[in-house]
Amino acid sequence: MxxxxxxxxxxxxxxxxxxxxxxxxxxxxxxxxxxxxxxxxxxxxxxxxxxxxxxxxxxxxxxxxxxxxxxxxxxxxNKDAGVVLAVAIGRSRTQLAVLDLDGQERSADSRDHEVGVGPDELMADVVARFRVLLEGIEPPILGIGLSLPGTLDPTAGLSLSSPVMSGWDGVPLAPYFAELADAPLFVGNDADVLARSELLGGAGDLEDVLVVKASTGLGLGIIAGGRVLSGHLGAAGEIGHTIVDAARDLPCRCGAVGCLETIAGGWSLVARMAESGHPVGHVRELVALALQGDSVARGLLRDSGRELGEVLAVAINLLNPAAVVIGGDMGAAFDFYVAGVRESVYRRAAPLATRDLKFLPATHGVRAGVVGCAALALDHVLSPVAVDSRLAAQA
CATH class of the missing domain: 1.10.10.10 (Winged helix-like DNA-binding domain superfamily/Winged helix DNA-binding domain)
Known part of the structure; x- marks a missing residue:
């Protein structure tokens, strides 16, 4: 009950x-x-x-x-009583969607943007694109869910620390949407919203799950008891910035040295591809090469999985999840990547913690970010407290 x-x-x-x-x-x-x-x-x-x-x-x-x-x-x-807007912002791509109250897409848009773009320029573009997506959609906008890489302040609605989004820290994001909709904005870390997307399908029937976002950076979403855990300051799951011996003194984009990302993050794999004479512009291109049979790309993905698995094994021992979901750009090469993850996890984690452990691909694939942002908004606007407040205002 x-x-x-x-x-x-x-x-x-x-x-x-x-x-x-x-x-x-x-x-x-x-x-x-x-x-x-x-x-x-x-x-x-x-x-x-x-x-x-x-x-x-x-x-x-x-x-x-x-x-x-x-x-x-x-x-x-009535899933058509309103809509929510979803905005998944990454280092080089922004995904938008308008979804009904069941989390089903009504319209969507995904575009690459220049690395290093500032909030004023990008958010103006986001709002303009939403105006197009909302054409012909009559239900009211009840909420907006937005994700960014790094640590965020959900109360203030801003980024606290995002190594890959220079110029975004401390900038309130809600004002950008003021002319578009009179609706609350909810912000979340990109790995957390990936975890929320799994609660809408796939691993949704499991209450204890670790959700890996393996892309340009590395993040971890934690589902415990059927709820996403963000931690005291919203910094739970920053697995990519765990200091590991194998990274020694390698400089990380966060300003520290020796982070896991320096040997396993997508940005470091791209750099190593260039060193091997196979330059690519993004980890998505590396993944595409791996799927086409490129042995160098496949080897790098498996190595990255091994390094991640070394740290992930500790989280598995601590939290005893029923499943590990692999998402993000590297998750598209699930078989190659997870082979490396399994190798390290089964070698380092306790036998009881891995006895029934499943490794699963992200349910919503490349759309996981916007689905998770929609789930973030829906969890808030359809909560009993929010519904009661809205009914009281309408009375």
Missing amino acids: SQLVENRESAAPATAGELLELVRTGRASTRSQLRALTGLSRTAVTARVTSLTSSGLLVLGEELASTGGRPPGALVF
Whole structure:
């Protein structure tokens, strides 16, 4: 039984927002089921359901099959009651999407941008592109989810430390969207939103999962007990900047020396490709070569996986996940990359921690970033507290 319906005798009566969550998550589809789960009276349930249907968040579906007497009316979550905007910003690419309240894309756009572009220039372009994506879309914008590499302040809505996004630290991001939508902005680390995307599918039925973003940099999203853990200052999962002996005194783009990224991050692999006489502009090109059979590219990806696995084994011993999901650009070469990861993990992690461990590709592939940003926004705007607040404002 969910926490929502536990200890109802001592808790405050269930709110309309809590009833919507029961319907949205599939735990209830009729008024009688809502009464049974919450202990509310028929009158109280009717009043809350009426409030939700008046706002458009619930609609009355076809009647369910009767088990005797008058068939109960079905309650259906209205995924078209609003939309959320998703913005996944990386070092050289920005992905945008407009999604319904079930996380299904209505329109999307992905474009490369110049490395080192500042927030004023890029965000103006993002807003302009969203104006095009929103043409013909009538439901209101309820929230905006945005991700950046590095450590972010979710309360202030800004980057605290992003080695790959020079000039973005300390810049409030919400004002850029003010003329586009009167909707709250929610920001998250790129690895965290990748983890959130897995809760919308694939590993979503597993409650303890480590989600690796292996791209230009290396990050780790942590799902524990079905929830994404960001840590005290939002810096959980900064696995790429773990100091490792194998990196010795190699300088990292973060300003430190000896970070894992210096020998396993995509940017370091690109540099090593150039040294071998096979220059590429981005790790995505390296991955493409590996998929085409290039032995140098395949070897670098496997080596990167081995180095990551050395550090990942410690996290596996500490957290005992059911699965490790491999996403990001290097995840596109899943077989080559994960071969190296497995090699180190099984050598260094405890046998019990790896006995049932699964290695899985990211469910949403190259769209994982925008799906995760949408999940970030949806988790907030559809929370019982947010729904109740919105209903109160509409009353």
